[in-house]
Amino acid sequence: MIIKNPSEVAVILELLSQAYPQAHCELNFTTPFELLVATVLSAQSTDQRVNKVTARLFAQHRTPAEFLRLSQADLEAEIQEIGLFRSKAKNILAACRALREEFGGAVPRTLPELMSLPGVGRKTAKVVLSNAFGIPALAVDTHVFRVANRLGLAQSTRVEETERQLEAVIPREQWIQTHHRLIWHGRRRCGARKPACEGCTLQAHCEYFCLEHRPK
Ligand code: SF4
Incomplete structure (x- = not known):
């Protein structure tokens, strides 16, 4: 071939x-941060399942600061229908801390910065760059x-x-x-x-x- x-x-x-x-992207989101969370949750899950969970989750918690009011156990309970929910909850909270401490609470717009966040690999970073910011990424x-x-x-x-x-x-x-x-x-x-x-x-x-x- x-x-x-x-x-x-x-x-x-x-x-x-x-x-x-x-x-188009089949994950529902209204902000770059929501897309980042949804994309982390989508690993080894379906977009439909993630959308069901995030509809509930984002109605209550929409920013890194709001997520950081949750304990790990709270977040695990919110996302427990999704595979690998324990490690995803841990990574999401660690990423929220990094966003607050290193990026002023905003989602960064470069591949290396996105990939520096816990639980964010190359694919997730590129999904965020392209869908949240319209920056060409494949x-x-x-x-x-x-x-x-x-x-x-x-x-x-x-x-x-x-x-x-x-x-x-x-x-x-x-x-x-x-x-x-x-x-x-x-x-x-x-x-x-x-x-x-x-x-x-x-x-x-x-x-x-x-x-x-x-x-x-
Ligand atoms: S693109 Fe996929 S579905 Fe279409 S002919 Fe090739 S293998 Fe079959």
């Missing part, structure tokens, strides 16, 4: 844009990784290398929307176990499909 050339990439991006013109989650490699937009078994390859072939101004469209395609059609290739408009450009359907 080889990475597509720029004109093939442009065709794939256009087809994704036609298939998912409205693709976060590679499990869907982006799988779909990009199937399509031949990348060719790697490693997330960070996939991210570098995608950033090299996709125009910077399209990083944010492409991230959402690859996720939507992965969630709605190109699932991990059984992609719904029949009817997929990307078939003719998909390395995975071509390999699976080549004459034996």
